[in-house]
Amino acid sequence: MIKVGDIIPERVFYIDRALLKAYADASGDQNPIHQNEEFALSVGLPNVIAHGMLTMALVARFISDWSGGSANVKEFSARFIKPVIVPAGQNVDLTVTAMVVEVDADRVKLDCVARSNGVKVLGMSQAVVIK
Amino acid sequence: MINPDSVGRTFKGAESITITQSQIDAFAAAIGESERSVAPPTFSIRITLPEFESILTQPDIGVDWRRVVHGDQSFEIYRPIVAGDIFTCSATIESLRVVSGNEIISVRNDLHNRSELVVSSWATLVVRG
Numbered sequence: 669m670i671k672v673g674d675i676i677p678e679r680v681f682y683i684d685r686a687l688l689k690a691y692a693d694a695s696g697d698q699n700p701i702h703q704n705e706e707f708a709l710s711v712g713l714p715n716v717i718a719h720g721m722l723t724m725a726l727v728a729r730f731i732s733d734w735s736g737g738s739a740n741v742k743e744f745s746a747r748f749i750k751p752v753i754v755p756a757g758q759n760v761d762l763t764v765t766a767m768v769v770e771v772d773a774d775r776v777k778l779d780c781v782a783r784s785n786g787v788k789v790l791g792m793s794q795a796v797v798i799k
Numbered sequence: 800m801i802n803p804d805s806v807g808r809t810f811k812g813a814e815s816i817t818i819t820q821s822q823i824d825a826f827a828a829a830i831g832e833s834e835r836s837v838a839p840p841t842f843s844i845r846i847t848l849p850e851f852e853s854i855l856t857q858p859d860i861g862v863d864w865r866r867v868v869h870g871d872q873s874f875e876i877y878r879p880i881v882a883g884d885i886f887t888c889s890a891t892i893e894s895l896r897v898v899s900g901n902e903i904i905s906v907r908n909d910l911h912n913r914s915e916l917v918v919s920s921w922a923t924l925v926v927r928g
Binding site for chain 2: 691
């Protein structure tokens with residue numbers, strides 16, 4: 669029985685430069701801030717950063733796995749509050765958890781939390797799933 | 800500066816966009832998703848962001864895409880996207896605010912497979928001044 673306040677156990681995804689390249693190719697978002705360190709620094713970023721939408725896609729995987737499949741995800745939103753910084757040669761974490769905040773029959777609303785290196789990277793991230 | 804007359808208007812996107820299994824496979828593989836019968840929940844961004852770019856950078860709207868930062872994103876998914884869907888899409892500029900020299904644009908996209916609305920999404924795009 670799912671109830672308000674339930675926590676979905678934390679899961680860690682890892683992001684490296686190879687994943688940024690794979691996501692760029694799969695999504696069509698070839699913005700150089702996600703691949704080219706020299707360019708990222710030139711526009712004032714601390715290093716190459718992950719696509720916000722890659723972060724969202726991984727959180728979506730977390731919630732779709734919990735709900736029983738992609739088809740069960742009905743709503744999903746997030747604000748990009750801090751970048752996920754991906755230095756060369758490193759595997760940085762994306763640590764995801766979620767809490768049940770509403771239950772209406774089989775519709776469950778979740779508050780999602782995503783951190784990288786201890787820093788919260790998504791704000792006001794909510795999902796509605798069927799479970 | 801974005802043309803203020805564009806606020807509240809809906810602009811049509813590409814004539815039609817056909818979703819292939821290989822696009823779904825590539826997107827799912829990149830994020831480690833093994834399910835391939837339907838697209839992952841955020842897959843539609845693959846269509847929406849390029850459409851926003853081509854629509855909003857038209858001279859009569861005037862967004863400089865090189866200065867755009869993605870502020871937030873939300874999706875309502877009425878049914879999952881599958882291979883063979885043929886979408887038409889649109890961009891509606893819902894609001895425009897200027898905050899400390901940055902233009903903040905709220906834009907909505909609707910993806911229709913013929914007359915069926917499949918996904919609506921909203922993005923806040925910040926055009927850095």
